[in-house]
Amino acid sequence: MISQLVLFAVDICAVVLLVFGLYFPRHRRRDLVVAYLGVNVGVLAVASALSASNAGAGLGLGLALFGVLSIIRLRSTELDQHEVAYYFSALALGILGALSTTAVWLSGGLMALILVVMFLGDHRRLLRNYRHQILVLDSAITDHVALVAHLEQLLDARVHAVTVQRLDLVNETTVVDVRYARSERLVTAEPARTGARP
Incomplete structure (x- = not known):
């Protein structure tokens, strides 16, 4: 239980860093800030609830992934590829935060890896020409x-x-x-x- 709460806290910190530390200062789309936070917390809540029930974590993760893919497919406004990457990063952080079966250090390390990859891959100096x-x-x-x-x-x-x-x-x-x-x-x-x- 304590490890699960720690993962929840790590996930919230990670998505806040992803959205307010990386995405918004670089791209300034306020509407997607709400979308990324909502996707992350929604996936975290659904996957956590289903992993604690008899339905199993696999069903929860499958439903969460299907929901995000549907949102991206049926969107009414155009998204660039880097914005889709932020969507999946927020989704992945939420899933990692809900996996109580893995060690806290492993989930935390994978969250940190996602943040590092997004920091480097979306950096304005990378392939700026x-x-x-x-x-x-x-x-x-x-x-x-x-x-x-x-x-x-x-x-x-x-x-x-x-x-x-x-x-x-x-x-x-x-x-x-x-x-x-x-x-x-x-x-x-x-x-x-x-x-x-x-």
């Missing part, structure tokens, strides 16, 4: 080589991948999904120009 945008060009470009050359000149960057999403020959527009890498000089100068914090 690489960008992804959807652009609408004011010309219809059918030749792939010419399209890449035009985008590299327009973005002043090296284009790694281009996918044409829509080519309108009547209105002379091209919608492209482009992944590119900016030069280190431009990336370094950008915070000073925009006033963003490093």
Whole structure:
């Protein structure tokens, strides 16, 4: 019982650190703060209750995972991939907090591992030169080589991948999904120009 309460406390501390220490300072979406906290505490409560009953922990974890997947699938607002990663991190923390069958140090260590991975994987210095945008060009470009050359000149960057999403020959527009890498000089100068914090 004491070990279970310790895990509950560790989970609450971990999700608070995940949400208010990592996610919100970096991305500033207030609506997802409530979602991450609710997912974590909800999974923790359901999995804990079911693990103490005859239903078993497996059923509780399966229901919790199904619920989160349904939320992500049926969402009404668009989520980026890093926001989905935070969803699953909050889910995993809640599940680890409810596993009374494992040692406290093991669950605590796995929670710490999740936080470290999210801290490093979502760090703004990691692969900061690489960008992804959807652009609408004011010309219809059918030749792939010419399209890449035009985008590299327009973005002043090296284009790694281009996918044409829509080519309108009547209105002379091209919608492209482009992944590119900016030069280190431009990336370094950008915070000073925009006033963003490093």
